[in-house]
Amino acid sequence: MEDDEVDFECDCEDCISQKPTQPLASDCCGSGCQPCVNDLYDADIKAWKKACFGRHHDTQVDHKGPETKVIETNSFKSFPLEDIKCESSDTWCYKFSIPDRGSLNLDVGQHLVLRAQVEGRFITRQYTPLYNDGIMSKYIREWKVGDMVEWRGPYSSYQYQQNKYTHLVMLAAGTGIAPMLQVIRHIVHNEEEDTFVRLLYCCRTYKDLLLRAEINQLTAFWNFTALYILSKEDESNCHGAFGEDHYFGRLDETLVAKELPPNTSKCQALICGNKSFDKDMIKYLRKLDFQGDIFKF
Template structure:
């Protein structure tokens, strides 16, 4: 599945240019051409936010829902006592091309008491894993809601933060945001610096649980 076909259903249709016969020629304001130009600007902005336009793309999606694809582990960074960031290498001019709120599946063999996190923790630099996707039906449209309340715990902050970032970078999105985020301890709070930076805009609450 290409990135284009994957995200085009999220975008509104591209505005159609008016025909010469659509303009009355009397200098009325706004003219049908003015309306078209404004609609086209909004459409292009939506495309830019999703990193999609109607020109050929330099990068192609490496993953597919029809088969697993192998990627190589090239880096591991520990950010809290029990949370790590794993970095995988992708072929040149490719990307995961994941959209907001969507995810991938990792292939692994588990025993009766196994956990996927245990398998991942045993990976060494250079090891290969198999991934497939993208999956998810979530679609965010700007200004769809007056207010959004996010409830997150631990690593569950990750998909919430994606949506928050998308809303805050869109100057025309007036959605009000409320976040309630819990963690086992203060030092285990993920994205702490990033959340503090936007706390002036976002009503941010951190719940420390023992």
């Protein structure tokens, strides 16, 4: 039985209680997330209809034996929150336990989707879901160690190929450092890699820089360098760690042009920030006649 063939009305209270909640228009950020909250809802509705149809028509539902994966894309799984660590004034790091010391086995650039029941309806967000005034953030701030939290995935349309590019230029802002760090680790720890990575990481102040200690450690590798771009920092009062490279101001077209390699045809630009940051970076690259590939997380 194909999912598209299942089209029927169900008034069973048990089935209705398990029906996925349709996202509000405001739940979609409009930035082209893959998958979008609406994509997840469509997939969940198809699965729900198929299960309901099978229950009421005595139809065999496909089963693939016992579950062996730690996490899957077609269903949510709960993981216990193990630790909460404050990274900056408005950012926290949450650590979850994986059963039997398992591994998520994430590929480069992949992400997960978080689900929560808030104010009587289910909402989902891509991680890292750190939007200060958002409904999910209000839920996250109430987390306590030991809470069970639902995750699903992994997802990604990004596919990294070893040595396909001579240079990767990473344009990141705030929590947009998360997917970049995955790519950086993957490249510098691969002895067969010849790709040079340049990170341009934008934050308002020095204290807002996330995972700075790990980024600094990774700059010990020959093929990775980082520039911290601080838009609201007082240069005279900023005393960074030894060896750090700082720029005081905003990441504008002039600075992007300065940071690009002479030949951009064999370069990939990776972008991750808020919507206005992403839009600006794509605009700058196009105005500079960037010849390489552009990917926005």
